[in-house]
Amino acid sequence: MRPLFHPPIQDVTVEGILHALSDPVRVAIFSDLANSGCAYNCSTFLNVTEKKIPKSTLSHHFKALREAGLIRAERRGVEMHNTSRCPEIESRFPGLIAAIINAHKAQMASTQGTGKKRAARKGKQ
Amino acid sequence: MRPLFHPPIQDVTVEGILHALSDPVRVAIFSDLANSGCAYNCSTFLNVTEKKIPKSTLSHHFKALREAGLIRAERRGVEMHNTSRCPEIESRFPGLIAAIINAHKAQMASTQGTGKKRAARKGKQ
DNA sequence: ACTATAGTCCAATAAATACGAACTATTGAA
């Protein structure tokens, strides 16, 4: 069991962060994680969105967040312990994460209850 | 010649913006545009990065920025007149664009002159 | 009308993503 790869903070890129958070599922997961500040296991997020997300897809999303440098993941027995790397990122890119999460919240607020299936990124998902 | 499609500001999504700006060429273009505040034609950016970008690829990138709601494009004779939609976006997602551009600048500063070919998004590009 | 210029569209190829099924690691019980 090789330990999971985490990019050192100086290798984390804006492009990588934006790409990782350009997926509705991932931004929802990360938002939750960063917000609560604490750790979660993957399965917590089987229902972050309206529809159930397959296990393998979730695993892929967590890997994407980890490789972008957004979260830190380590085994805790049989499950994973995921924490956001916000403090490190904040020192490298001040205000970036806060602005994204804030925008995400604003968007959630503006669409809630409208029943509108907002087209995120060309209607995918 | 149908006029180009521009999404109304309320249809612009965070995911769409992040995705559009998760490409190094596009974030460079948009950064320039937003920074100078004024308009440019596409060909100005044939060399935004170290390598020459094919015309058709540039066209695709401008279309991506436009469809994400980041820029407004209109014909001016034989060329295009591109302007950033920063003010509108600012009112919908306060601080988002500024944070991204700021982070992008910080990253540029941290890599300049190192000759390091920073791996943006899994080494692509 | 002809030519040059700026950009778009098309189609082939390459790369990334989604997800079911099979697999691995860890825990707790028998």
Place this chain on the structure above:
DNA sequence: TTCAATAGTTCGTATTTATTGGACTATAGT
């Protein structure tokens, strides 16, 4: 220690998205 259950990962395939050369369209100036 062997078995079953749980949490995630990996693999293979189908689908989607991105890249880019080359043909095409619109406009301006001769």
